[in-house]
Amino acid sequence: MTTVGIIGAAGYVGGELLRLLLHHPDVRVTGAYSASLRGKRVDGAHPNLRGHTALSFTDPDDRGAHDVVFLAVPHGRAVEHVRALAGTSTCVVDLTADFRLRDPGAHQRYYGEVPPADDLRAAFTPGLPELYRDALRTADRISVPGCMATAGVLALRPLAAAGLVEPGVVIDAKIGSSGSGSSATTTNLHAERSGAMRVFAPHRHRHEAEVAQETGLDVRMTATGVEAVRGAQVLCHASGKPGLAEADVRRAYRDAYADEPFVRVVAQRRGLYRLPEPKILAGTNYCDVGFSVEEDSGRVLAVAALDNLVKGAAGNAVQCLNIRLGRPEDTGMRFAGLHPV
Template sequence: MINVGIIGAAGYIGGELLRLLLPHPRAEVTKVYSASQQGRRVDSVHPNLRGHTPLTFTDPADLDSHDVVFIAVAHGKAAEYVTSLGPDAPCVIDLTADFRLRDPVAYQRYYGDAQPAADLTADFTPGLPERYRDQLRTADRISVPGCMATAATLALGPLAAAGIVRPDVLIDAKIGSSGSGSSATTTNLHAERSGAMRVFAPHSHRHEAEVAQETGLRVRMAATGVEAVRGAQVLCHCTTEPGVGEQDLRRAYRAAYQDEPFVRIVAQRRGLYRLPEPKILIGSNYCDVGFSLDPDSDRLVAIGALDNLVKGGAGNAVQCLNIRMDWPERTGLEFVGLHPI
């Protein structure tokens, strides 16, 4: 049994980490930290955890030693904790953007500030098991990618690796309101969000840099906030190389994901859920990927869908933990989603 601490446990991602880790058979959450909620009971902030934990939030300034520390704070803040933790945290799993991008110039372009502790980025292994499983087995510093970046990378990665799509890709991403975090702002008030399909990033969404870094493609990404609370879906508009057909696409996906526990290929010709749909993934650690190829042209749409707080965040982090500790990869992540919902 390992000793786990969570910094930033009062946010939505922090709440999902608690939901997944409190019943985890091989991890014990011993302390949770929040600068804004210190002294309050966890279940006063995360009411779904009533009866499951007596923990209260502690000031991060009073950080104890833990076998594993998860960091789920605002972008730009994680580096401060990583720098100060040292040997008090043999393993750190960061869910912020601070160590995702290997190019500090790209970081400054997309986040508007110099990359904090950029010299430490090389110490971090990307927290995407489908691409970095072997490295994660021995990683002491792990950086979990963004939710829409995960969906797009898993949808595009096999096609790029097989060389069957041309390098220019346009990603149209949609995400529920929880993607904005738990901080109350005018933008996220129910009166402003309800019924809206708000284009909050018509171009140059931050996650495009992550997708480009992982796939080697020239990526452009737009993002729209939709009325759902949870869920992210990406439509990746591509052009196939000459002669590429549906069987080539299926072959590439199967080669990449046939043994993956949390990626499913969903590309059917009929049925209500014939392509990846976030609704049936809520609460689960699955990412569904699929495609639609125009039979009369070389136009392809590759699609990825996931729960932005689970496979797009906390679930991916727990999957990385399981790999790092050499535990069965599905441990604590068996929930398969609901239908209907």
């Protein structure tokens, strides 16, 4: 049985990790860490877990030994924990942005801070199973991508790999309020957020660097906060190469994702859900991808949707863990979603 500790377990992502791991057949959660809530019961912060755990939060400074440690701390804080775990056999799965970008210059530009040391950054394997499955089988340091980055990469990578689109891509991303985290700020107040469609990143959203890194495209991203609590959707606008046909795009997606357990191609000609919709993905680890092609103009719209807290964070992390443990990737994550919701 693999023992797991979660640092930052009081936040939304930490709560999702607990929800997925408490009943995982191959895992035992032996530590839920939070400095601000130390000594308090886990189900006080995560009421959906009432009756599922008797754990209480522990101060991270009193961390015990675990086979795997998940880091669900604020950006910029993962480095200290990774250094503290240096030299141990512990597998670290980081859900912050600290180790996502391979280029230190890109990290400096997008985060405005000096990136972690090269020796730390180089040790991390990107936590995107669809691209790095083989490397994840033996990885001891895993960096899970951002939620909108995961959606953007899965939407665009098949098109880029097949050489079907021009390099310049514009991504219009939308995300629910849980993407801002559990800390109460003015921007998260119900009175300010309810009914709003707020453009909070008109240019150079941080996740555009991750999408560019994994697709090789020249990416520009904007991001808007919408009324939903969970869910992220990206609309990726691209220009197809001369002579592009819809059949070419469909074939690229089919070839890329035919055997993927958590990526579904959704591109139907009619119906309410003919393109990916975050609403029906709440609580699941699926990323639905779809497309629309205007053949006479060569315009391509690639669409992806996911639950930002699951496939966009905790679920993707658990999928990586399953690969690392040599278990089926959907272990502990077979929830199909709800309709209607």
